[in-house]
Amino acid sequence: MLRFDVHSPVEEIRLPLYTEKNVRVFVKRDDLIHPYISGNKWRKLKYTLNQAIQQDRTLLVTFGGAWSNHLLATACAGAKFGFKTFAFVRGEEVDNPVLKLCKLFGMQLKFTDRQRYKEKETLFEEYFAKDSNAYFIDEGGYGPHGMMGCSEVIDELNEYYEHIFCACGTGTTAAGLLHGINKNRLTSIVHAVPVLKGGSFIGEEIAKLLPNGQENLQLHTAYHCGGYAKTTPSLISFVKDFTQQTGVLLEPTYTGKLVFALHDLLAKDQIPSGSKILILHTGGLTGLLGMLDRF
Structure with a gap:
């Protein structure tokens, strides 16, 4: 653990x-x-990341808005515990301090239009169905x-x-x-x-x-x-x-x-x-x- x-x-x-x-x-x-990795963000990631380790997954894939605390926490936790990280970001492409920090921690970002973003599992399957290293984390760590x-x-x-x-x-x-x-x-x-x-x-x-x-x-x-x-x-x-x-x-x-x-x-x-x-x-x-x- x-x-x-x-x-x-x-x-x-x-x-x-x-x-x-x-x-x-x-x-x-x-x-x-x-x-x-602040507040309830670590609490919501703790057992999720441990399961990813148990399943030998090395890539965390998650979802969030452009100012998402969850994205930043996942990016930082990934860097801290040896995961690669990827996020689907809701909406048009933007640049802000939170996303800059996500990228600094090594997270790859994919901006996604709001309609497609609603189908999170479909997005995951489309991009990562063949990647046995990828691990799905729902928006906000839900x-x-x-x-x-x-x-x-x-x-x-x-x-x-x-x-x-x-x-x-x-x-x-x-x-x-x-x-x-x-x-x-x-x-x-x-x-x-x-x-x-x-x-x-x-x-x-x-x-x-x-x-x-x-x-x-x-x-x-x-x-x-x-x-x-x-x-x-x-x-x-x-x-x-x-x-x-x-x-x-x-x-x-x-x-x-x-x-x-x-x-x-x-x-x-x-x-x-x-x-x-x-x-x-x-x-x-x-x-x-x-x-x-x-x-």
Whole structure:
């Protein structure tokens, strides 16, 4: 098995809102795991890469957008653990700092029109059906191996939290948290905050990975701010204020919307007084590079 052990710290955040609502809020700092294999990205890759090794595969093939944290994490992990890497990138050909870093780590990129990109398994078969070294990794690390890696967040906790908040793009992380909660026989509620418009589909994706054991899931679909990577002035202002007040850096695509949702739910008294709350900081801070002009 690959040796890249992680155990990210948990720190308490103190803000006037938390005092007012009589709650304690903690952050699981998965953003500190690694500069590029950051947050839930390593957790979602861990068992996937180990299976690739077991199958003697040497080429990781995956998918993502032009600012994808998953692509960067896969590129870096490939370089670190001796894999070649290839990615189908959604949309027209562009050049940006994240893709430059992917190439610096040795990843080969293939830009793909958005319609063809939807058929990921077909693309993989078209280009790699005859390559016995190629190993398919779904967009964002989605899949049962990713879920198993994310479930280990719960194993690492030394305290009990009534409410655990995470941002959602594919549902893998939320499924992993639920799996860990069920395995450890806890009663914590997982609050999943989809960052895409129409995020109710996340519930369906979680159900595919975890057919049973979703009783502790709450989906909050109203905090997408217009869609994936979309922002609003209030979200940008919130990210700036939170970062300056706490020293914990957020980005608007995932963690900004996540913490914004928590604060809104607290303001509306939808989280009980006396609660102990954990925010899972899933990293991906390189996404800020494409949004700095919004601040």
